[in-house]
Amino acid sequence: MTLTMQRPPLPGASAPEARYRRRLRPAGTAQTVVWVLITLAVLGPILPLLYASLRDRPLYQGGGHWTLAPYRQLFSDPAFWNAARNTAEFGVGATVLAVIIGAVFAVLCARTDLPGTRVLSALVIVPIVMPGLGLLLGWNTLYGQGGYVTGLFSQHLGITLPDLSSVTGMSILGGCVTAPITFLTCRAALTNADSTLEDAARSSGASAGMVLRRVTLPLLRPALLNSALLTLTLAIEALGIPLILGQPRNINFLASYLYSTWSNATSPDPGSVSAGAMVLLVIATVLLFVRSRLIGAEARFVAVSGRAGRTRSLTLGWWRWPAVAVATLYVLLSSVLPLLGLVLASGVRVLTPLIAPWRLITGDNYRSMSDPVFSRSITNSILIAFIGALVTTVIVAAATLVAHRSRLPMRRTLPYTMLYPRAIPGIIIGIGFFWTFLLVNPPGSQLRNSIWGIALALSVRSATLAYVVLYPSLSQVSEALDNAGRASGAGWLTVSRRIVLPQIGSAVFAAFVLMFVSILNDYDPAVFLVRPGNEIIGVTMLDSFAQGATGPVAALACIQVAITIVVLGLGGLLVGRRLIRGRSDA
Structure with missing residues (x-):
């Protein structure tokens, strides 16, 4: 006979409850x-x-005591306040432009009969899936001082484009780069929202423009608010734009001010840099808190039915063709042409509109990727x-x-x-x-x-x-x-x-x-x-660009773009196959 000992249940618990707790x-x-x-x-x-940020000396030095001196030194620096003013101007300008562009594209692609909305929807989000520094270099190739598009407009059309290295020019770039955030947020809101209110307005005789102005846009208020605060937060932390475009003109934002104070100063002050970082952290946290509170208060504008209903498209009439032409032109100028400009910059000895690019073609920029710094950057980044x-x-x-x-x-x-x-x-x-x-x-x-x-x-x-x-x-x-x-x-x-x-x-x-x-x-x-x-690739690009190695930087950015495209393409293909397999198994 075999005896089996069982552990008694926990006091106050039945045997099944004791097993569940274990x-x-x-x-x-x-x-x-x-x-x-x-x-x-x-x-x-x-x-x-x-x-x-509260010590009188860097943490890698022994001793020290508590102090507010780093904050006093930070706030007494005129360069800090100048950077803060530039950041505020850039953030507001980029946010306003991003919200307008993103909302217009979202309404056109989700609520109208605009032709080619699937292609436009894919192209308009290119700036957030492509490497930011690569796209920035492409913009600089076309719209910077001496850029191809800048020279074309000034020499042949007599039109002076905004200086890309000014706060206004950087705001335009920032708005175009972050517009996909508003587009994706608003398109998701419009896709999930019931079109009953818009149908009712149309049935009462309202025109398409009035429906968009009086019904659709108010429904988008939570999405617009959400994307605006998120875009403003991203604008405050921008580093690549002021480093590449602003610093040659002595224009700093808060992020580039902190970077330069630590990296380029003759006597770095880690305390004031840490204090500045805490100031940025407080600003970002406050924006996040305000965003969560305001979005909750704006919930009354949400119009989502309990079950998915049919969404009717607004008819644009003959306006649909000018609209698709303007939308296509924007996508070409903001995403497609800058990427092509990046490829062009990576394959020429010197980038200048004064000489035909086919006379300057070279493979030296890509051959320079064998340099240990560049090759290590690629390997380390992938790993x-x-x-x-x-x-x-x-x-x-x-x-x-x-x-x-x-x-x-x-x-x-x-x-x-x-x-x-x-x-x-x-x-x-x-x-x-x-x-x-x-x-x-x-x-x-x-x-x-x-x-x-x-x-x-x-x-x-x-x-x-x-x-x-x-x-x-x-x-x-x-x-x-x-x-x-x-x-x-x-x-x-x-x-x-x-x-x-x-x-x-x-x-x-x-x-x-x-x-x-x-x-x-x-x-x-x-x-x-x-x-x-x-x-890693991004930091190597910043350092090399500061040293004037524009061609190798463009080549490195093209390699980064190529890796991104391959990974996204394979990922989309494999996810699609998994979804199809899942449906067939179901």
Whole structure:
């Protein structure tokens, strides 16, 4: 005879309840670990940054005491206030232009019978999926001083275009680059909104223009407000535009002011730079708070029916052809031609409209990619993008499950924590991690002296993209599947791994692709972390452009664009196949 000993149930609990609680213990531990990882990665670097801004000497020097001297020195610097004024002018100008352009395109593509809306919708978002520095160099090739389009307008048409290196010119560039944010936000709002109100206005005799002005635009108020505040936040943190276009004219924004004060000053002052970074962080946080409050107050303008209804397009009549011509011209001038200009700059010895480009064709710019700095930059960027995207997607997927499919008491803070990195200027994340690596050692020195510290900063910066891709897909998976799995005896880990994650597999892969592209093309958080031997593409482009190596920089940017196009193309193809396979299996 064999005797089997059974552990008695917990006091006050039945045997099934005791078994359920034991299954939750490892799940609760895993959920807590995920919460701690996300919180430390996002909020951890802020504390060392605050600490550094309140010390009388850099953290890498011993001793010191608490002081507000870094803030007094920052606020007494006229260059800081000049940069703040330029940033405000640039932010307002870029935001207004981006909101107008994005809203017009969204209405035309989602609510009218404009021809070719599918192609226009794809082309108008090019600026946010292509490398920002590459597109910026393309703009400079065409519309900068001595650019091809600038020379064409001034010599043959007698028209002087706005100086791209002025605050006004940079605002136009910033507005065109960020217009896709408003376009995507407003198009999503119009796609989900019921057209009953617009149909009622048309049936009462209102013209298409009146319907757009009196009904459609008021429905877009929450989306316009959301995109405007997001665009303003991105404008405040702009670094590449003032570094490439502004600094040759001694025009600084807040981000470039901090970068120059640290990197180019004869006697760098890390304290005042940290204080300036805290000022930027407070501004970004306030904008994020205002955005969340105002969007909630504007919810009364949402008109989404309980079930999807048929959306009728507004008839533009003969205006549809001038409208499609203007829209096509804008897309060509803002996205297509700058990319072609970048390719042109990468294949000539000297870029000048005074000499025909076919007389200056050379392959030296691409041959210079064999230089160790350029080749290391490409290799490091691809490696960082792949490993960073893979690890971050896994962690964010787990955090999304904890936030929306668990009973962890702290789970409600995770969505806000995962959205926060994209609202923080990238330069602040870089400075925060710089001080963190100095204070937390080990593993600070190991991370600071390798590419993995850069990978950590870039991954934290882009983690928001993975969350905004995964959460909508997860919300469409019924919680009845979770309950059924638990009823059959499976714990949270098993249900998440075996039931929920397979349902959102396509979203997980799409998040990985977007993370790869974002990390590959990002550079703001790395400008304070890159060391000789650990170069990445974006920072190498900034340094080489400052040294006047325009051709090699354009060639490096073209390689970055090519990698982005290949990854996005393969990613879209594989996601499409997964969706088709999923429908056939269903």
